[in-house]
Amino acid sequence: MVNLVGTRDELLKLVEQGFDTPILVRGNEITVSGEPHEVGLVSYLFEELMELVAHGHLLTTDSVARSIDMVKTGAFRPSEVFSDALTVSRTKSIRPKTGGQKRYVDAMRTNTIVFAIGPAGTGKTYLAVASAVQALARKEVRRIILTRPAVEAGEKLGFLPGDIAAKIDPYLKPLYDALYEMLAPEAYARAMERGEIEVAPLAFMRGRTLNDSFIILDEAQNTSPEQMKMFLTRIGFGSRAVVTGDITQIDRPQGQSGLVSVQEILEGIDGVAFSYLDANDVVRHKIVQQIVEAYRRFAESDHHDGRAIPGERARPEAPSNGALRRLEGDASPRDPG
Numbered sequence: 225m226v227n228l229v230g231t232r233d234e235l236l237k238l239v240e241q242g243f244d245t246p247i248l249v250r251g252n253e254i255t256v257s258g259e260p261h262e263v264g265l266v267s268y269l270f271e272e273l274m275e276l277v278a279h280g281h282l283l284t285t286d287s288v289a290r291s292i293d294m295v296k297t298g299a300f301r302p303s304e305v306f307s308d309a310l311t312v313s314r315t316k317s318i319r320p321k322t323g324g325q326k327r328y329v330d331a332m333r334t335n336t337i338v339f340a341i342g343p344a345g346t347g348k349t350y351l352a353v354a355s356a357v358q359a360l361a362r363k364e365v366r367r368i369i370l371t372r373p374a375v376e377a378g379e380k381l382g383f384l385p386g387d388i389a390a391k392i393d394p395y396l397k398p399l400y401d402a403l404y405e406m407l408a409p410e411a412y413a414r415a416m417e418r419g420e421i422e423v424a425p426l427a428f429m430r431g432r433t434l435n436d437s438f439i440i441l442d443e444a445q446n447t448s449p450e451q452m453k454m455f456l457t458r459i460g461f462g463s464r465a466v467v468t469g470d471i472t473q474i475d476r477p478q479g480q481s482g483l484v485s486v487q488e489i490l491e492g493i494d495g496v497a498f499s500y501l502d503a504n505d506v507v508r509h510k511i512v513q514q515i516v517e518a519y520r521r522f523a524e525s526d527h528h529d530g531r532a533i534p535g536e537r538a539r540p541e542a543p544s545n546g547a548l549r550r551l552e553g554d555a556s557p558r559d560p561g
Contacts, residue, residue, distance in 0.1 A: 225252060227277045228270070235288050239266065242292040269295045275303040290322060293504065299323045310354040312361070312406040318354040324505035325351060332466060335497040337456065337490075339444075340468045341483065342501025343516040345508035348468040349442055353402035355466065356438040360420060365438045365462065368415075370399045371424045372442040373451065396423060399442055426451060435460035444469035444483045445476075452482025456490075472519070 229236040229249055240247050243266050245258040256266045269291060273283060281287075291302035300323035308326060309317035320326040325347050331338045332355045340348040356368045372395055403412060403421070415421045424432075426447065441447070441455055444467045452467075459465055469483045490496050503520065506513040 225249065227283060228273055230283070230285075230288075234285065235283055238285060238288050239269065239292065242289070242296075265295055269302075272302040276306055279303075279307060281306055287321070294323055297323070300326060310351070310358045312354055312357040313408070313411075316406065318351065318406070320351070321347070321507050322505040324499075324501045325507075328499040328501065329355070331497040331499045332464075336463075336495040337459070337465045337467070337497070339483070339486070339496075339498045340466060340501065341471060341487075341498065342505060343470055343472065343503060345506040345512045345516070346501035347505065347507055348470075348501065349398050349440075350402045352440050352442075352466040352468055353399060354406060356440060357403070357406050359438045359464070360415075365464070366436040367420050367422055367438075369422045369424050369434060369437050369439045370396055370442070371426045371429065371439070371455075372396060372399075373426050373444075373446045396442070399440065426455065429458055430454055432458050433460040434458050434463050436462040437464075439463060439465040441465065441467045442469075445471050445474045445481050447482035448476070448479055449482045449485045452486050456486075472523075 230238075233249070236247060236249060239245075243258075243262050245256060245262050245266055247266065248255040248257075254270060256263045256270075258266075272291060272295070273288070276287075277283065287302075287306060291306075294300045294302050294305065305320055305323060305326045307319075308329060309319050310329065311317050320329050324342070328338070328340055328348075328351060332352070340352065342348055356365075359365045360368055407415065412421070426441070437460070439459065444452070446469075447455070455467075456465070467483070467486075471481065471484055474481050487498060503513050503517040506516055
């Protein structure tokens with residue numbers, strides 16, 4: 225019962241606040257009173273929480289708060305979400321924390337190419353790396369390939385010293401950070417030496433065929449439509465790809481984002497899935513979720529008038545039919561597109 229209601233009843237109080245329903249705990253009995261609909265939801269919530277506790281899950285204020293949201297929306301069972309796991313080592317597993325993340329993980333299991341589109345902090349990159357590490361450990365693939373466009377976020381850093389790997393390293397820090405969390409230093413070093421983890425700058429991938437690989441294209445909102453087409457056509461036999469990006473944070477100096485146009489171009493193709501995450505899926509500090517939601521409200525407000533948020537470029541339009549034809553190679557050399 226202590227695991228269920230928390231020390232000093234902190235989890236119980238959280239449930240009471242979430243449903244505004246009186247709850248009485250005596251011994252091993254929980255009594256819920258109030259409106260029948262609310263009582264039913266709270267009873268269902270406790271059944272889900274008890275199932276999690278029975279399977280060794282340690283309840284926290286964060287997991288209980290997210291469970292309350294899931295029960296209210298009815299989209300997912302908390303026990304189904306929190307019981308899922310991506311096994312990245314013998315001692316560590318990565319679990320989705322929201323319904324949107326659960327959909328994303330399921331999409332990566334069942335599709336060849338998955339596009340994860342959502343704001344910062346929703347676990348797009350982290351879960352993609354976890355899925356890649358699990359696939360490598362299970363020998364479903366022979367290598368992990370990490371890539372992203374080399375576009376700075378509003379600042380020009382000039383030329384970087386070193387070889388290709390050293391030049392692209394600063395841009396791949398989020399991917400490296402996730403790998404460092406999941407692999408022991410020795411395991412990571414061995415994987416790099418064996419070529420099981422490869423850094424491949426997006427600009428240098430043309431002409432390659434990537435077989436038996438788990439490929440992650442990060443920050444894809446900064447690709448051009450031509451770069452996106454080039455990347456997607458690199459995928460060979462036995463390979464899977466995850467493309468992550470946030471279409472509200474496009475840093476391309478000009479032109480259209482390949483991540484925006486690809487949603488229309490690849491719609492309805494078997495084996496290709498689009499997983500959309502939102503502010504409810506943010507798993508960073510609570511204030512990040514509030515910031516993301518505040519920017520969304522501002523973008524949709526009457527005061528915004530469709531202009532770009534200060535410091536942010538306007539969201540590109542979907543490509544026209546003419547642009548689609550040019551993307552497929554029908555343009556003449558003089559065509560400005």
